Amino acid sequence: MPQMLSSVKGIVGEIVVLDTGSSDRTREIAREFGARVYSFEWCDDFAAARNECLKYAQGDWILVLDADEMLVPEIAPQILQAINSEDVLLINLIRQEVGASQSPYSLVSRLFRNRPGIRFSRPYHAMVDDSVAEIVKREPNWQIASIPQVAIWHSGYQINAIAAKNKLQKAQAAMERYISYYPNDAYACSKLGALYVESGQIQRGINLLMRGLNAAAIDDSMLYELNYHLGIAYRQQQDAVKAKQHYQAAIDTNVFPAIKLGAYNNLGNLLKDGGDLKGAEKAYKAALKIDPYFAIGHYNLGLTLKAMGNLTDAIAYYRQAIKINPDHAEAHQNLGVALLKIGKQPESLAAFKRAIALHEPHRPFEAERLRRGLQEMGLSDVRF
Numbered sequence: 001m002p003q004m005l006s007s008v009k010g011i012v013g014e015i016v017v018l019d020t021g022s023s024d025r026t027r028e029i030a031r032e033f034g035a036r037v038y039s040f041e042w043c044d045d046f047a048a049a050r051n052e053c054l055k056y057a058q059g060d061w062i063l064v065l066d067a068d069e070m071l072v073p074e075i076a077p078q079i080l081q082a083i084n085s086e087d088v089l090l091i092n093l094i095r096q097e098v099g100a101s102q103s104p105y106s107l108v109s110r111l112f113r114n115r116p117g118i119r120f121s122r123p124y125h126a127m128v129d130d131s132v133a134e135i136v137k138r139e140p141n142w143q144i145a146s147i148p149q150v151a152i153w154h155s156g157y158q159i160n161a162i163a164a165k166n167k168l169q170k171a172q173a174a175m176e177r178y179i180s181y182y183p184n185d186a187y188a189c190s191k192l193g194a195l196y197v198e199s200g201q202i203q204r205g206i207n208l209l210m211r212g213l214n215a216a217a218i219d220d221s222m223l224y225e226l227n228y229h230l231g232i233a234y235r236q237q238q239d240a241v242k243a244k245q246h247y248q249a250a251i252d253t254n255v256f257p258a259i260k261l262g263a264y265n266n267l268g269n270l271l272k273d274g275g276d277l278k279g280a281e282k283a284y285k286a287a288l289k290i291d292p293y294f295a296i297g298h299y300n301l302g303l304t305l306k307a308m309g310n311l312t313d314a315i316a317y318y319r320q321a322i323k324i325n326p327d328h329a330e331a332h333q334n335l336g337v338a339l340l341k342i343g344k345q346p347e348s349l350a351a352f353k354r355a356i357a358l359h360e361p362h363r364p365f366e367a368e369r370l371r372r373g374l375q376e377m378g379l380s381d382v383r384f
Contacts, residue, residue, distance in 0.1 A: 001026055005033040007070035011079070012063060018053040026067070044174045047126035051119055064110045068155050069095070075151040079111065082145055089113055089142040090132045093151035094258060104294070105258040107221065108152065123174035124191050146256070171195055179208075186215035186222050194229040197236070206233045224253040228263050235266070240274055257290045264290075265297055272304050280304045295324040299331045302338075311338050329358035333370065349379065 005015065015035035019027055020042040030037050040052045050064060061083045065071065082091050091111040097104050109127050112118055117135050120126040136142050175192040182188050189212030196205030212218070212226045227250035234243035247270065250263040268283035284301040287294055302317035318335040321328055336351035352374060359367035 001029055001067045002033075003070045004065050004067055005030065005035065007073065008063070008065065009033060011071065011076050013059050014057070016053055016056045018049060018056075020049055044170065044177065045123040046174070047120040047123055050126050054114075054119070057114055060114055062112055062114050065152065066154075070153050072096075072149075072151055072153060075147065075149060078147050078149060079151070082147060083111070085143075085145065087141060087143045088145045089135065090118075090128065090144045092144070092146040094147070094149065094256065095152040095154050096150045098153055098155045104261060105150070105256075105291075107146070107256055107259060110152070122187055122191075123178050124171045148256070168195060168199060172199070184211065184215050186212040186218045186226065188212075189215065190222055190225045190229065193233075194225070197229060197233045202233050202236050206230065206237075209233065220254045221259075224250050224255045224259060224263075227253070228266075231263065231266060231270075235270060240270060243270055261287050261291055261294055261297070265294075265300065268297075268300055268304070272300070272307070277304055277308050281308075293324050295321045295328060295331075298324065299328060299334075302331070302334065306334070306338055311342055314338050315342075327358055329355050329363075329366075332358065349374075 008015065015030070015033060017026075017030040017035045017037045018040050019030075019037060020040050027037050036056060038053070038056055040049055042049070053064075054062065063071075063079075079091075082088065089112060090109055092107050093110050095106050095108045097106060109129050109132070112128055112132065115135075117131060118128050119131045120128055121130045132144065136144065172192070172195045175188060175195060179185070179188040179192055189208045193205045193208030193212060196202075196208065209226050209230045212222070213230075218226070227246040231243045231246040231250060234240075234246060244267065247263045247267040251260055251267070253260075264283050264287035268280045268287070271277075271283060272280035281301065281304050284297050284304065287297040288301065291297070298317045298321035302314045302321065305311075305317065306314035315335060315338045318331050318338065321331040322335065325331070332351050333355035336348045336355060339345075339348035339351060352370060356367045356370050359370065
């Protein structure tokens with residue numbers, strides 16, 4: 001919460017905070033930042049909570065952030081320029097999912113004019129798109145814009161954050177109630193289907209995702225989501241053919257290129273594990289062309305090149321992954337292996353030492369396994 005409030009201070013004209021039942025110092029912290037704080041009883045509906053908050057907003061434009069998000073400092077000039085456009089009703093923003101390495105970006109409709117007709121809908125991943133579409137249909141002079149740079153950092157997809165807040169259970173309860181009223185809604189099928197897949201109910205998830213693909217009036221963003229999650233589901237069922245088909249269908253949709261990183265990366269993993277190293281290399285390089293700072297893409301490309309016998313380039317990609325994400329334990333570990341293979345023992349041991357240190361807090365068994373492996377190779381005189 002403090003990070004979120006700090007990120008908008010001096011940029012927005014007012015701060016409105018809606019407390020849905022916190023038991024910590026949320027209300028006190030918000031007031032310290034000059035926010036007006038209101039209460040709302042949680043009802044398993046994110047849209048209802050956000051619409052309640054809209055009642056208290058007084059400015060001409062509204063920017064919506066959750067407590068686990070923050071505005072990227074460098075984005076303020078682009079936002080201020082965008083809201084000065086007289087014919088723009090809604091500005092889509094790119095959100096970076098910190099900790100969600102497989103699909104690190106999403107497009108969110110969080111910046112829009114403050115007018116009565118704009119309301120949030122959908123109980124999970126609530127959005128204003130439906131009401132905005134109705135307004136644009138009646139008043140075609142309005143435009144919908146997007147800022148191509150990352151505007152929001154979101155930390156809520158980190159594993160510990162999800163577990164601590166029971167996010168999956170809350171989301172599933174909200175979506176199961178919603179889909180009982182709208183059984184053929186592509187949005188509901190996509191969100192709930194993905195939640196089922198994530199919780200291990202694979203076939204149940206596939207059935208919903210396929211139902212979503214057959215729904216009427218699917219936009220490109222939803223088409224991407226449905227195919228992307230079907231790719232994940234079929235991969236978990238060991239059906240590589242169908243997984244590949246859906247990942248490729250996701251890549252072929254007309255969405256922001258950054259949104260496709262997850263599909264490119266997962267397709268690369270699928271091809272690599274199936275022995276198609278050239279295909280995997282092509283997929284990873286396509287992802288890195290979109291985002292040169294995609295650390296997991298550099299790491300996976302390093303693994304692929306190593307499997308192809310190209311240790312020199314593999315080492316370069318491991319190092320680039322580490323430069324972007326210095327705490328990537330597996331990148332340090334594989335860098336150590338590759339350096340050892342080309343005879344650079346001191347550099348290799350330094351990489352292994354860093355890998356062990358990074359594994360120790362979260363994966364102590366992996367740290368110990370790595371120590372023993374080094375001892376078996378005759379490197380027991382090195383202290384880690």
